[in-house]
Amino acid sequence: MSNTGKAISTVGVVGSGIMGSGIAQLCAQSGYRVILHDVNQGSLEKAHERIQERLGKWAEKQGEQTKTFEIIVGNNLEDLANTDIIIEAISEQLEAKQQLFSKLEQVVSQNTILASNTSGILISKIASVCEHRDRIIGTHFFNPAPIMPLIEVIHGPETSRQTKEIVIEFAKSLNKKPVEVQDVPGFVVNRIITPMLNEAMQTLEAGIATREDIDQAIKLSMNHPMGPLQLADYIGLDTLLHFMETAYVETGKESFKPSQLLKDLVSAGSVGIKSGKGFYEYSH
Ligand SMILES: NC(=O)c1ccc[n+]([C@@H]2O[C@H](COP(=O)([O-])OP(=O)(O)OC[C@H]3O[C@@H](n4cnc5c(N)ncnc54)[C@H](O)[C@@H]3O)[C@@H](O)[C@H]2O)c1
Structure with missing residues (x-):
């Protein structure tokens, strides 16, 4: 080499x-x-x-x-x-x-x-x-x-x-x-971002706001190009779930514990944009 x-x-x-x-x-x-x-x-x-x-x-x-x-x-x-x-x-x-x-x-x-x-x-x-x-x-x-x-x-x-x-x-x-x-679960970006995506899912699950309003709130307050639920669909919900399950076991941090909604969507095959359905519906 x-x-x-x-x-x-x-x-x-x-x-x-x-x-x-x-x-x-x-x-x-x-x-x-x-x-x-x-x-x-x-x-x-x-x-x-x-x-x-x-x-x-x-x-x-x-x-x-x-x-x-x-x-x-x-x-x-x-x-x-x-x-x-x-x-x-x-x-x-x-x-x-x-x-x-x-x-x-x-x-x-x-x-x-x-x-x-x-x-x-x-x-x-x-x-x-x-x-x-x-x-x-x-x-x-x-x-x-x-x-x-x-x-x-x-x-x-x-x-x-x-x-x-x-x-x-x-x-x-x-x-x-x-x-x-350094070699730590989630490295830098996912260590910081994934708990936010998880919190957005739990916010939806608790009926605090609609999916659109959760995404709008974060986009307009943080100047993010996408809301967290849109971003989750974009990443792929299966990929996110696998990552969060591993990170939760590795770190014991509750912030990585996947929401029930995420697990249900993945079990139903709704894994985001790549499958045509996740938190939102998509026509390819
Ligand atoms: N999606 C994202 O936004 C994102 C961002 C950064 C990193 N990642 C990571 O990148 C990796 C891939 O994610 P993705 O979103 O592209 O997944 P994906 O589901 O879109 O694609 C995975 C591909 O791997 C193939 N595959 C599975 N097992 C294989 C094997 N043993 N040999 C050869 N091919 C195999 C599948 O057929 C599939 O085409 C994951 O580790 C993920 O965590 C994903």
């Missing part, structure tokens, strides 16, 4: 949902060769179509209609063998992430950096099943990844300084602002 961000030319992205597709698009438009992997062929095809369309629009906006992007999709993990960094963006479940990281170690070289886009699972827990933990790190992008400027860079206790330096250079090459964060 050389010492600069230029050590990276091929990026693997695992998971082609909301975040994986955005990260793959961002890396492709920043000039990296991208290999996007998902176990679900349907999700992969939809993501590929969406990414091509967005890359086309992006190139047009930049006045670079002739620009070509290298983005390969596949559902075979071996396709990721010759990558310099892999960014994992699969479901927010520790076991699933551990299984994936363990399998990835069998496929890639010892120099490939393995990064997780987890919303708040401890990097040390994901890394605990791996042999080479020095190359494991958190890269927490925000939704939509091509637009939001922040990346939280989370170093676990065994992440090497070299891995961290390469990832920080890589983040800058994507035109993002990396912030270094």
Whole structure:
């Protein structure tokens, strides 16, 4: 592994949902060769179509209609063998992430950096099943990844300084602002924001105000672009629930204890914009 961000030319992205597709698009438009992997062929095809369309629009906006992007999709993990960094963006479940990281170690070289886009699972827990933990790190992008400027860079206790330096250079090459964060549940952003989303759900559940009025109140008082219930739908209620359940167990903080309303919506398959229904209804 050389010492600069230029050590990276091929990026693997695992998971082609909301975040994986955005990260793959961002890396492709920043000039990296991208290999996007998902176990679900349907999700992969939809993501590929969406990414091509967005890359086309992006190139047009930049006045670079002739620009070509290298983005390969596949559902075979071996396709990721010759990558310099892999960014994992699969479901927010520790076991699933551990299984994936363990399998990835069998496929890639010892120099490939393995990064997780987890919303708040401890990097040390994901890394605990791996042999080479020095190359494991958190890269927490925000939704939509091509637009939001922040990346939280989370170093676990065994992440090497070299891995961290390469990832920080890589983040800058994507035109993002990396912030270094300790390996604690929720890192910085979700440690602060998720209790607010939870409180908004409990406010709705208690009948204190309508969903629209809760969102308006926060938007207009805090100058936030979205209300907390809209933001929850945008993130994905399943992702939020998985995160909150883990953070509640890890920290014991009541502010992470998921509201009954959130659990009921997820059980009913209403997981936000991606399913067409959450706190609000959406037509795709
Ligand atoms: N949604 C957000 O706003 C947001 C923001 C920051 C971080 N995150 C984190 O990013 C990760 C992905 O979230 P998302 O919202 O994109 O989820 P999503 O549900 O939209 O997509 C997850 C994708 O992963 C695929 N997948 C699941 N298991 C897999 C496996 N073992 N191998 C390959 N593919 C697999 C699924 O088929 C699906 O396409 C989560 O850890 C989440 O907490 C989400």
